[in-house]
Amino acid sequence: MRPAGRSDTDSLYFDYPHFDPPAERDALSDPVPVAIVGAGPVGMTAALALAHEGVRSVLLDAKDTFNDGSRAICISRSSYQILERLGVLAPFLEKSLPWTTGRSFYRGQQILEFEMPDGLSEKFRPMYNIEQQYIEQFLWQAIDREPLIDARWQSRVTGVEDTDDGVMLTVEDLLDRYHMKADWLLAADGARSTIRGLRGLRLKGENHEGRYVIADVQMNHDYPTIRRALFDPDCRRGGTVLVHRQPDNIWRIDYQLRDGEDASDAIREEAVRASVASVLDEIGHSGDWDLEWWSVYSANTLALDDYRDGRIFFIGDSAHIVPIFGVRGLNNGLADASNIAWKLAWVMQGRANAALLDSYTPERRGATLDVFANASKSARFMAPPTAGWQLMRDAALNLALSHPFAGTLANPRQMSPYTYADSPVIAPDDPAFSHGPVPGAPLPGTRVGDGFLSDCLGDGFSLITFDGALERHLDDLDLTIVSLPPASDAAARLAATSSSAYLVCPDAHIAARWAEATPKAVRDAFTLAIAGDTT
Amino acid sequence: MTAADLETVYEALAKQLDAIAQDKRDLFLAKLVLLLSHDLDDASQVLSRIRESAANIDV
Numbered sequence: 001m002r003p004a005g006r007s008d009t010d011s012l013y014f015d016y017p018h019f020d021p022p023a024e025r026d027a028l029s030d031p032v033p034v035a036i037v038g039a040g041p042v043g044m045t046a047a048l049a050l051a052h053e054g055v056r057s058v059l060l061d062a063k064d065t066f067n068d069g070s071r072a073i074c075i076s077r078s079s080y081q082i083l084e085r086l087g088v089l090a091p092f093l094e095k096s097l098p099w100t101t102g103r104s105f106y107r108g109q110q111i112l113e114f115e116m117p118d119g120l121s122e123k124f125r126p127m128y129n130i131e132q133q134y135i136e137q138f139l140w141q142a143i144d145r146e147p148l149i150d151a152r153w154q155s156r157v158t159g160v161e162d163t164d165d166g167v168m169l170t171v172e173d174l175l176d177r178y179h180m181k182a183d184w185l186l187a188a189d190g191a192r193s194t195i196r197g198l199r200g201l202r203l204k205g206e207n208h209e210g211r212y213v214i215a216d217v218q219m220n221h222d223y224p225t226i227r228r229a230l231f232d233p234d235c236r237r238g239g240t241v242l243v244h245r246q247p248d249n250i251w252r253i254d255y256q257l258r259d260g261e262d263a264s265d266a267i268r269e270e271a272v273r274a275s276v277a278s279v280l281d282e283i284g285h286s287g288d289w290d291l292e293w294w295s296v297y298s299a300n301t302l303a304l305d306d307y308r309d310g311r312i313f314f315i316g317d318s319a320h321i322v323p324i325f326g327v328r329g330l331n332n333g334l335a336d337a338s339n340i341a342w343k344l345a346w347v348m349q350g351r352a353n354a355a356l357l358d359s360y361t362p363e364r365r366g367a368t369l370d371v372f373a374n375a376s377k378s379a380r381f382m383a384p385p386t387a388g389w390q391l392m393r394d395a396a397l398n399l400a401l402s403h404p405f406a407g408t409l410a411n412p413r414q415m416s417p418y419t420y421a422d423s424p425v426i427a428p429d430d431p432a433f434s435h436g437p438v439p440g441a442p443l444p445g446t447r448v449g450d451g452f453l454s455d456c457l458g459d460g461f462s463l464i465t466f467d468g469a470l471e472r473h474l475d476d477l478d479l480t481i482v483s484l485p486p487a488s489d490a491a492a493r494l495a496a497t498s499s500s501a502y503l504v505c506p507d508a509h510i511a512a513r514w515a516e517a518t519p520k521a522v523r524d525a526f527t528l529a530i531a532g533d534t535t
Numbered sequence: 536m537t538a539a540d541l542e543t544v545y546e547a548l549a550k551q552l553d554a555i556a557q558d559k560r561d562l563f564l565a566k567l568v569l570l571l572s573h574d575l576d577d578a579s580q581v582l583s584r585i586r587e588s589a590a591n592i593d594v
Binding site for chain 1: 570
């Protein structure tokens with residue numbers, strides 16, 4: 001929502017584009033390899049990831065512009081790694097604000113300062129703040145110059161039927177209603193997914209206590225890019241307030257409504273202005289400010305039982321709703337897009353067995369359940385659901401005023417990379433390792449020469465070796481060999497000797513590793529990683 | 536801990552509870568448990584003591 005007199009797209013700092021329905025109408029009903037419903041950040045990333053693999057797609061969206069409001073503003077390191085692999089990261093790095101630090105306050109006193117994991121071995125910072133409009137704009141700029149993506153705005157999908165070898169979509173725009181056959185469909189159409197509804201599928205899970213208003217203000221406010229959490233502040237006794245800095249002098253004020261506070265009343269412009277003013281007073285801002293945009297949300301943990309329904313894959317919010325303060329909604333959506341895109345491409349191109357697609361749900365739904373576990377902890381701390389949780393939360397905060405150890409209970413733990421533990425295409429770990437990253441984990445950051453290990457990986461699978469002999473026996477495999485010196489930062493980080501090796505998936509998760517690699521072991525793991533022989 | 540020490544703690548706790556407003560006593564006791572748990576540095580022992588303390592509450 002925006003202040004009276006301003007339309008949904010009348011922003012203080014962002015010019016929303018206007019997109020017409022497709023002008024070229026001749027080929028609208030031509031069959032397509034992949035249709036993607038929803039041109040938000042997740043759908044756009046999926047289209048770019050498919051194009052990166054050489055796969056053509058049609059991207060459909062009912063809207064005529066980007067999503068309104070800043071929405072998802074915290075983009076994690078893992079998402080920047082995805083965007084970098086797609087070759088679209090440069091404008092993000094230029095615009096966004098990196099951060100590593102969070103501070104928590106109780107009744108106006110700082111009780112915790114935490115640092116997210118970072119260091120010289122990491123190419124990217126743990127988190128970057130950027131408004132979602134820019135995310136969509138930067139992705140759109142890449143799509144606009146990508147011939148493999150046919151983007152159709154103002155194009156609403158109103159029907160989806162199974163066929164023998166795909167789905168038949170019904171699409172409506174201002175000019176026409178047409179059918180289009182797609183071999184595969186990616187549903188990236190958000191929390192209120194039309195496709196999910198058309199398939200009769202429902203999200204399952206729970207709704208947590210607490211409703212929150214997020215409001216963006218523009219102001220000159222001198223504070224570094226540090227996440228501030230205010231527990232039980234004077235401006236909102238009994239509630240929690242979060243403050244984030246964004247580009248363009250935009251500040252996100254996120255505050256919890258009191259029990260019994262009526263949400264429809266709380267989101268009236270005067271109420272939002274009054275609440276924001278009291279928060280700004282609390283954080284010591286006495287200058288001018290402009291109200292830009294606001295919205296309301298509650299903390300839900302909801303997911304589909306299966307992210308796949310025949311030829312349809314659900315990616316992003318259509319598959320899972322997570323509480324906002326875990327900053328995993330969009331980040332996990334981008335990981336969904338990256339995960340399904342390479343798998344779909346490899347299966348369509350005959351480079352992997354069709355069974356590979358069944359690893360999408362266990363890997364990505366597993367990541368969602370992991371978020372649920374962490375976010376439920378955060379939710380219980382931010383908005384204690386019962387008297388017991390409330391008492392212990394208050395005790396921890398109160399004790400933290402004098403004993404800092406208790407403040408660590410207020411750490412939101414937003415940056416824990418997810419390990420694909422239950423994936424059918426990830427090999428069991430080699431018991432000869434006592435440390436280093438396990439199969440299923442994302443490849444960790446480490447320096448290689450003047451750059452980083454991630455810079456050395458190929459577009460598909462990569463085999464990291466520390467011994468030139470191994471690769472001579474693997475010429476026929478569809479992978480990139482990355483040869484590193486046995487005495488190196490990378491070898492130390494990977495607990496590798498000269499005879500060790502790591503097999504890495506196209507999405508930079510580890511598929512298998514060996515302390516003493518043999519050509520046969522690599523061959524077997526590669527076959528497992530593409531879900532069986534393709535010959 | 537000697538019987539005399541235990542008695543000293545017992546009395547100090549009683550006096551402190553009386554000195555704290557009734558609606559803040561829960562908070563005080565919860566803080567104390569967190570602090571002593573940190574000192575004890577043994578989560579499993581704290582967990583069993585939590586279970587033991589909950590016994591007979593409704594006698």
